[in-house]
Amino acid sequence: MHKILIIDDKHAILESLDMFFTEKGYQVFTADSGATGMALLDRHDPDVVILDIRLPDTHGISLLKHIQALEKPCKVIMITAFQDMETTIQAMKLGAYDYIHKPLDVDKIERAVDRALYTLKIDRETPQAAEMTQPPNPEVIIGKSDRMRNIFKTIGLLSQNRAPVLIQGETGTGKELIARVIHRNSLFAMEPFITFDCSAVVETLLESELFGHEKGAFTGATQSKAGKIELAGNGTLFLDEIGELPLIMQRKFLGFLQRNEYDRVGGKHPLTSRCRIIAATNRNLAEMVNNGMFRQDLFFRLKVVMIHVPLLVDRLTDIPDLVGHFLQKINWELGTDIFSLEKGVLDRLTAHTWPGNVRELENVLVEAVVRARGKVILVDEIENILLSNYPITTTRLTTYSLPHMEKEHIRTTLDRLDWNRSETARVLGISQPTLRKKIRKYGIVPSVR
Ligand SMILES: Nc1ncnc2c1ncn2[C@@H]1O[C@H](COP(=O)(O)OP(=O)(O)OP(=O)(O)O)[C@@H](O)[C@H]1O
Ligand SMILES: [Mg+2]
Incomplete structure (x- = not known):
């Protein structure tokens, strides 16, 4: 059972959040001051802390600092009634997971808590990457295709x-x-x-x-x-x-x-x-x-x-190596250490069409590293970045039959992955025998370049 600690001096807020999260199956602790909060923190080692900025005896920011200094810090979601730029920036800088303004929207808080727990889980499962001692060589061309x-x-x-x-x-x-x-x-x-x-x-x-x-x-x-x-x-x-x-x-x-x-x-x-x-x-x-x-x-x-020079979409098999290379470069430049990818990230990246090619991939990864609030890049985060880069989806009416489109889709995927059948089957989400059957059925052959 996940543990949530809520620290806020408004009893109405403590009660309603307590009720809400208890009902959802969390173990909830509440504190109406910084001192009580600290004590509960030590005693119960919560996974998530929902923390008000203005407390009677202390400032939320100093509590945040205290939590971040712990050996295994939990995720902190800050809440405040003030639209205060300085504090928001400071809180995020200090590693707060999220920052939510009052009046509180419980759904929003729940989403933040869910995401925080998810990140926490993946963080804990991921081994710490080795520290880099020198910058990666900027003049290497990555690619095995x-x-x-x-x-x-x-x-x-x-x-x-x-x-x-x-x-x-x-x-x-x-x-x-x-x-x-x-x-x-x-x-x-x-x-x-x-x-x-x-x-x-x-x-x-x-x-x-x-x-x-x-x-x-x-x-x-x-x-x-x-x-x-x-x-x-x-x-x-x-x-x-x-x-x-x-x-x-x-x-x-x-x-x-x-x-x-x-x-x-x-x-x-x-x-x-x-x-x-x-x-x-x-x-x-x-x-x-x-x-x-x-x-x-x-x-x-x-x-x-x-x-x-081929389009990135015509050498999708190079994406994993490119991602590894760019993460080295980006982390070195930003002074971060985010090297792990949630399962599914590479698939999502491989499914994209990359009109901006390798530079676009690099930019997406920079944004993902900057936005990451754990040690891991999440599929969700990538999805959001790609979506925000392409706000308009155009649906084109086509007059092709379904089998025709299936054939074309399989053929282009095979070509893009250099006819690596196991990769292709994986990307298409079908088994290898099914892929073989379809190749035979449609008479697909490698296209001549
Ligand atoms: N194969 C690769 N391996 C590693 N980094 C790459 C590779 N291809 C491109 N990059 C990186 O992607 C970015 C864009 O590449 P570059 O500037 O060479 O593209 P370009 O073809 O000159 O683009 P434009 O036509 O827009 O000028 C650079 O940061 C470059 O280092
Ligand atoms: Mg150029």
Whole structure:
């Protein structure tokens, strides 16, 4: 039987909560002062304390501090009549599980108590994670799926030369990370890695940002300045969002690629550079070429080596490793130690479609860690975060038959999980024999990429 201790100086509140929770099957203790509360706390070791902020003999916050300092602190739900920002923040900072305002809504309190007990249970079942002594390496690309492995191979091949690389992939798939790792593994890793965001700069400034300018080259050029190409030296120049480069700049940049030579704006002597070019885009450059929005000759120059970064939804098998990696990183950065996942969290994450790809996954985990009020990330919490990120659910009317949709759903899930049948069966919630039967029935085969 779970034990609840209620500390409040209003007898009406003590009585009604006592009645309510006793009826629900809890063992309830009540105290109308801080001192009585402390005594009951020592004697009965409750699971949850419902604690009023204003008490006749002490402040709820000091009691909260006392509880948090215990060897095995219970969960504390604070209640107060005051909408006081400072105290709310302080209470949450000190580790209160929840903070509820009066007038009291018993359902709300019951929900908070339920959740607190649940968290407590999981906390107690979860072993304490080992302390980290150094930050995780920010420049590793996590992934064991075939498509990521192929990218690793390509990076290996690129390490011995300066061939230009074009990285294509949707937002948040890891294009910049891949560019950095290519550089870090090259023979010139000790040289600079310079980023140039083609979409961030005002068009008129693009040229001088990229190529640099001489003093007096244009109004406001009071000083000569090196461009990004010059800064990259013998290292790597990363051109982000290359699809946004205006046509006129495309022509000038192509000139540089063809001759390894360029002029600062207003410069009299051409400069040379041997920097490696890595370009990235989330646009379909081939299509832009067809539409006359991107120069074909530049496209061919850039895509000597092309890397397609898959959507996260096309490498769901990487999610567990990514989650582990991000938890290390996040906990290190936030100074927290939340490493455990409630059973079901990975399934929930694997069921999501991830339009924002790996970056979205990382952001969801940051929020989950920040919101966690135990040592464990709960399925509920993940569910809430995902729901609040996608408030509008669109239902599309389709004219497909049910068997057709079943077939398609099974096929895409198989593809996404690299045809790992046991994983697929688990995600779909069916047995492996059933999955095999359906594969045969519908004649499903791996799709060609
Ligand atoms: N495979 C991976 N392993 C570890 N971290 C990853 C991986 N892929 C992406 N990340 C992390 O996810 C975040 C987003 O990645 P990145 O900035 O490289 O994406 P991007 O493709 O450049 O996105 P955008 O097109 O929006 O600029 C970064 O914090 C990056 O370190
Ligand atoms: Mg990027």
